[in-house]
Amino acid sequence: MDIKTKTIEEITVVELAGDIDAKTAPIVTEKVLPLAEPGSKIIMDISNVPYMSSAGLRMLLTLYRQATAKDGKLVLVGLSEEIEDTMSVTGFLDFFKTSETVESGLKILQE
Amino acid sequence: MDIKTKTIEEITVVELAGDIDAKTAPIVTEKVLPLAEPGSKIIMDISNVPYMSSAGLRMLLTLYRQATAKDGKLVLVGLSEEIEDTMSVTGFLDFFKTSETVESGLKILQE
Numbered sequence: 001m002d003i004k005t006k007t008i009e010e011i012t013v014v015e016l017a018g019d020i021d022a023k024t025a026p027i028v029t030e031k032v033l034p035l036a037e038p039g040s041k042i043i044m045d046i047s048n049v050p051y052m053s054s055a056g057l058r059m060l061l062t063l064y065r066q067a068t069a070k071d072g073k074l075v076l077v078g079l080s081e082e083i084e085d086t087m088s089v090t091g092f093l094d095f096f097k098t099s100e101t102v103e104s105g106l107k108i109l110q111e
Numbered sequence: 112m113d114i115k116t117k118t119i120e121e122i123t124v125v126e127l128a129g130d131i132d133a134k135t136a137p138i139v140t141e142k143v144l145p146l147a148e149p150g151s152k153i154i155m156d157i158s159n160v161p162y163m164s165s166a167g168l169r170m171l172l173t174l175y176r177q178a179t180a181k182d183g184k185l186v187l188v189g190l191s192e193e194i195e196d197t198m199s200v201t202g203f204l205d206f207f208k209t210s211e212t213v214e215s216g217l218k219i220l221q222e
Binding site for chain 1: 166196197
């Protein structure tokens with residue numbers, strides 16, 4: 001699991017690479033959750049996440065709740081077809097703002 | 112994909128074995144959807160389904176909607192931990208009645 005963070009005009013961009021499963025989800029959570037500070041704007045770029053287990057979905061939900069509770073905003077970028085389908089059919093996708101690229105995600109958060 | 116159906120006291124029990132993915136979900140849908148007749152009671156036993164992709168989840172939702180639209184009832188039996196977790200964290204599980212065994216599923220439908 002590779003986790004990189006960078007800041008673009010007050011927006012934190014988190015790039016994840018690798019599967020997010022029961023083993024790696026806690027590592028991601030530990031690293032990413034503290035980023036959800038009051039008023040934070042976060043992009044989670046999962047373009048290089050081929051597979052996400054239920055643990056990964058739970059991590060996203062935890063992050064979403066934390067960000068929202070602190071008046072932050074979160075955009076998911078680069079969902080694979082399978083991940084997006086799973087989130088869509090279950091209704092889980094409704095929680096999140098999504099975007100195809102980091103560039104378009106930045107625009108959403110700059111509005 | 113192995114699909115067996117039997118009838119126990121007017122309740123249709125469908126036993127599925129194998130992964131339910133984009134390839135096998137249409138086969139299951141074609142076989143199972145016609146069972147959702149008016150007032151039908153259906154148990155979907157997925158004890159032997161190790162993996163379900165988004166296509167499998169969509170199949171369950173289609174079946175649930177069809178059954179409910181026709182005043183039928185549906186119980187899912189034997190969900191693996193990963194499938195149950197995915198359905199739980201996304202809120203998808205709320206649609207369904209579930210049970211650990213066919214026997215307890217029969218009791219739910221006989222009430």
